Amino acid sequence: MPKVVVAFHSGYGHTKLIAEHVVKGAASVPGVAASLVNIAELPGPNADRSYPVQWNELHAADAIIFGCPTYMGDVSWQMKKFMEDASGIWFTQAWKDKLAAGFANSGGLSGDKLHTLHTLSVFAAQQSMVWVTTGVMPSIYTGDGKNLNRLSSFSGLMTQSGQGAPEASTDPADRLTAEAFGKRVAEAAVRWTKGR
Ligand SMILES: Cc1cc2nc3c(=O)[nH]c(=O)nc-3n(C[C@H](O)[C@H](O)[C@H](O)COP(=O)(O)O)c2cc1C
Incomplete structure (x- = not known):
């Protein structure tokens, strides 16, 4: 069963709510197990560079969707700490070929969220993960009536609060x-794991 993990940080609950909707979308795909991991609650690596058991859910994931608020035009420090804590995983390339995707929530319509998404995608690239995009045409072009992708982002999900x-x-x-x-990443995970 493909496993999708949404690895998020949220200072004041807005990004957490978005993360819950991402997980809901992922879990709507038949056969996919989707879960949330609050990265701010993860202990750092052990002195011998092994990882505490709380990281096991991430290790077991087929796809990890990283998300955080944009603070001062970039990822929150909690997300940056998580990325640096994950440098031991970079050494072994243990996350190589997992799918990855990212989302950013911020106060502004733009608010420099793209920079946050780029930081997340560079992190995923360093881990040799495979980045999944939004894949939804912005509502300004589709007039879909639901206003999907109203912030017109392709690199990752952007939301505003x-x-x-x-x-x-x-x-x-x-x-x-x-x-x-979340649904798109989960569907990609289904296709991705079929070939294994
Ligand atoms: C320290 C700090 C820096 C912020 N910087 C930005 C920013 O650069 N761009 C922006 O649009 N909003 C900025 N905001 C607003 C937050 O992005 C917004 O309140 C946040 O996404 C809410 O998510 P959260 O409840 O998960 O923390 C900032 C907020 C804080 C507290």
């Missing part, structure tokens, strides 16, 4: 786009 409570200050269209994104 205000300063209120997550449910009230995230856009329903972004939450739907998050589900479509």
